[in-house]
Amino acid sequence: MTKTNTVLFTGGTHGNELTGVRLIEHWVSLGAQFTRPGISVKGLMTNPKAVLQRVRFVDEDLNRQFALEQQKSGARDFHEGLIATHLTAQIGPQSAAQPDLIVDIHNTTSHMGATLILLANDRFNQQLARFVFNRMPQCNILLEDEKPFEEHVYLCTLGKRGVMIEMGAQPQGVCRAALFKQSIQLLNHIMDFCALWNTGNVGDLPPCKAYRFVENIKFPLNHQGLVDAMVHPSIQDNDFAPLAPGAPAFIDFAGNAIPLDNTNTVYPHFINEAAYQRSHVAFATATTFEW
Structure with missing residues (x-):
């Protein structure tokens, strides 16, 4: 069993999705609640320029720059391409600082409520899905396993494992209090699971309803x-x-x-x-x- 000892929360991957932006902006006061024994948790604003401009991206979508072949292609001379190259070097698969888990925080204008997006059909992701659904049954579980984990284009695939949360409906450039509160609950459930996973105490969880x-x-x-x-x-x-x-x-x-x-x-x-x-x-x- 591979333990999850380092977790990175990322916000601002899309600069106008403010749930993650606000969390990372206030990480000093909010981040401590996610600490669990034996787990290092950090927060990172991934596209500060897009956040400053309140746009999804400056040149191209940052959350579409991380397929394996893109990571190998070297520097790309546009704003999000340069960020992707930098992040890959700093926290990607060849880095000593690669997180065990990246949780990328997103908003959608669609009425998806709280949605946990998982990218691999393995025991860790299955048990995480069951745990979250058991604690938060209103959360939708969405599995995108139509391709291998490392072939996805998402930023969270820089980690050894990676998931995304989508919170909606929320207009672009707005932060809604109810959704922000839900996101905090969901992130804490993820951290509770990681702590139990590391100690082998997840328990026997019943199957959950999921979407593929x-x-x-x-x-x-x-x-x-x-x-x-x-x-x-x-x-x-x-x-x-x-x-x-x-x-x-x-x-x-x-x-x-x-x-x-x-x-x-x-x-x-x-x-x-x-x-x-x-x-x-x-x-x-x-x-x-x-x-």
């Missing part, structure tokens, strides 16, 4: 490449609710409902996420399973 990422769904486009429909009102703000085959997913500007071409029930999430509009992504889909 399938794909990103784009808006319908017309022949000019313009968005030709909106998210249907029946699924708007209903993240992780079932979408049956034939049920409306979009509505065009004339009022006609458009179903998703799915043969099985799926669970949309990141519904109408503001940051994904530039890439025409309307939502992501998932299946559900007992984990």
